[in-house]
Amino acid sequence: QPKAVLTYEGWFSLHATYRINFQMWQSWTVTERKAALLEFKRFIADLEKEHEAHKSSYALYNASGEKGDLLLWILQPTLEEVNAVKTRLHKLKIAAVLEATSSFVSVIEVSNYMQFDINHPRVQERLYPKIPRLRYMCFYPMSKKREQGDNWFMTDRAERGRMMRSHGQIGRKYEDVIKEFTTGACGLDDWEWGITLMSDDVVQFKKIVYEMRFDEVSARFGLFGSFTVGTLLDDQSLTALFA
Numbered sequence: 701q702p703k704a705v706l707t708y709e710g711w712f713s714l715h716a717t718y719r720i721n722f723q724m725w726q727s728w729t730v731t732e733r734k735a736a737l738l739e740f741k742r743f744i745a746d747l748e749k750e751h752e753a754h755k756s757s758y759a760l761y762n763a764s765g766e767k768g769d770l771l772l773w774i775l776q777p778t779l780e781e782v783n784a785v786k787t788r789l790h791k792l793k794i795a796a797v798l799e800a801t802s803s804f805v806s807v808i809e810v811s812n813y814m815q816f817d818i819n820h821p822r823v824q825e826r827l828y829p830k831i832p833r834l835r836y837m838c839f840y841p842m843s844k845k846r847e848q849g850d851n852w853f854m855t856d857r858a859e860r861g862r863m864m865r866s867h868g869q870i871g872r873k874y875e876d877v878i879k880e881f882t883t884g885a886c887g888l889d890d891w892e893w894g895i896t897l898m899s900d901d902v903v904q905f906k907k908i909v910y911e912m913r914f915d916e917v918s919a920r921f922g923l924f925g926s927f928t929v930g931t932l933l934d935d936q937s938l939t940a941l942f943a
């Protein structure tokens with residue numbers, strides 16, 4: 701019988717990209733720019749404080765290509781808190797030069813194909829992650845096919861379990877070089893899942909995604925949205941970006 705697998709949900713999530721209007725930014729006085737950047741950094745420092753206390757988490761990256769300049773990932777215990785962080789950002793002075801270019805709302809998800817023990821520290825770590833500060837981040841939304849012949853959701857539970865095991869085996873080969881986070885977005889956004897990858901070696905994103913394309917779950921059932929990759933923004937590189 702095809703049956704939904706039990707899922708565990710953790711923190712709520714927002715992935716967003718923003719384009720910086722540097723023309724407008726440069727038309728501001730030095731004093732205005734200083735104040736706006738300082739206020740933005742205070743906003744980030746508050747996120748950092750909560751991240752350190754493990755009450756929530758976040759990541760800020762410099763998006764590559766023309767999909768935007770900032771790639772922001774927010775994790776909060778509730779959707780209300782995710783909204784509050786977004787609203788606070790919108791009310792900052794710097795928001796006048798930011799244009800949102802993409803957004804993805806989801807919730808951290810651990811599915812129970814492997815019959816995990818929910819109380820195991822490794823599962824808790826996945827549900828409420830302290831996002832690592834690795835040099836590169838990659839984000840993309842995806843769904844699974846519902847087509848004649850290849851319909852993930854009509855596939856027998858045991859069969860899906862078998863394919864997910866193979867998927868996990870490939871994933872675990874990258875354990876030392878990639879941190880992966882799965883968020884679920886059924887009923888929340890336009891795709892079924894969000895995949896977030898972090899690494900100190902950007903080429904590993906290409907390796908894992910390529911290798912998984914040959915694995916049955918991705919090869920037969922994977923449908924992919926837009927990929928965004930970016931480089932870590934720390935205090936210094938953020939100052940440089942707005943200099």
Ligand code: 76R
Pocket residue numbers: 810811812813814842864865867868869870871872874875878880882893895908909912913918922
């Ligand atoms: O055996 C196991 O431990 C499996 C654990 C596991 C699950 C349940 C797991 C492991 N994933 C699971 C679920 Mn995954 N994952 C992706 C992508 O680009 C692509 O082709 C696919 C995008 C990557 C890169 C990736 C990486 N995974 C899921 C689901 C939900 C499926 C469902 O419920 O139907 C999706 C959409 C998905 C997609 N996966 C891992 C990884 C990595 C690196 C691992 C090992 C990580 C670890 O065990 O800590």
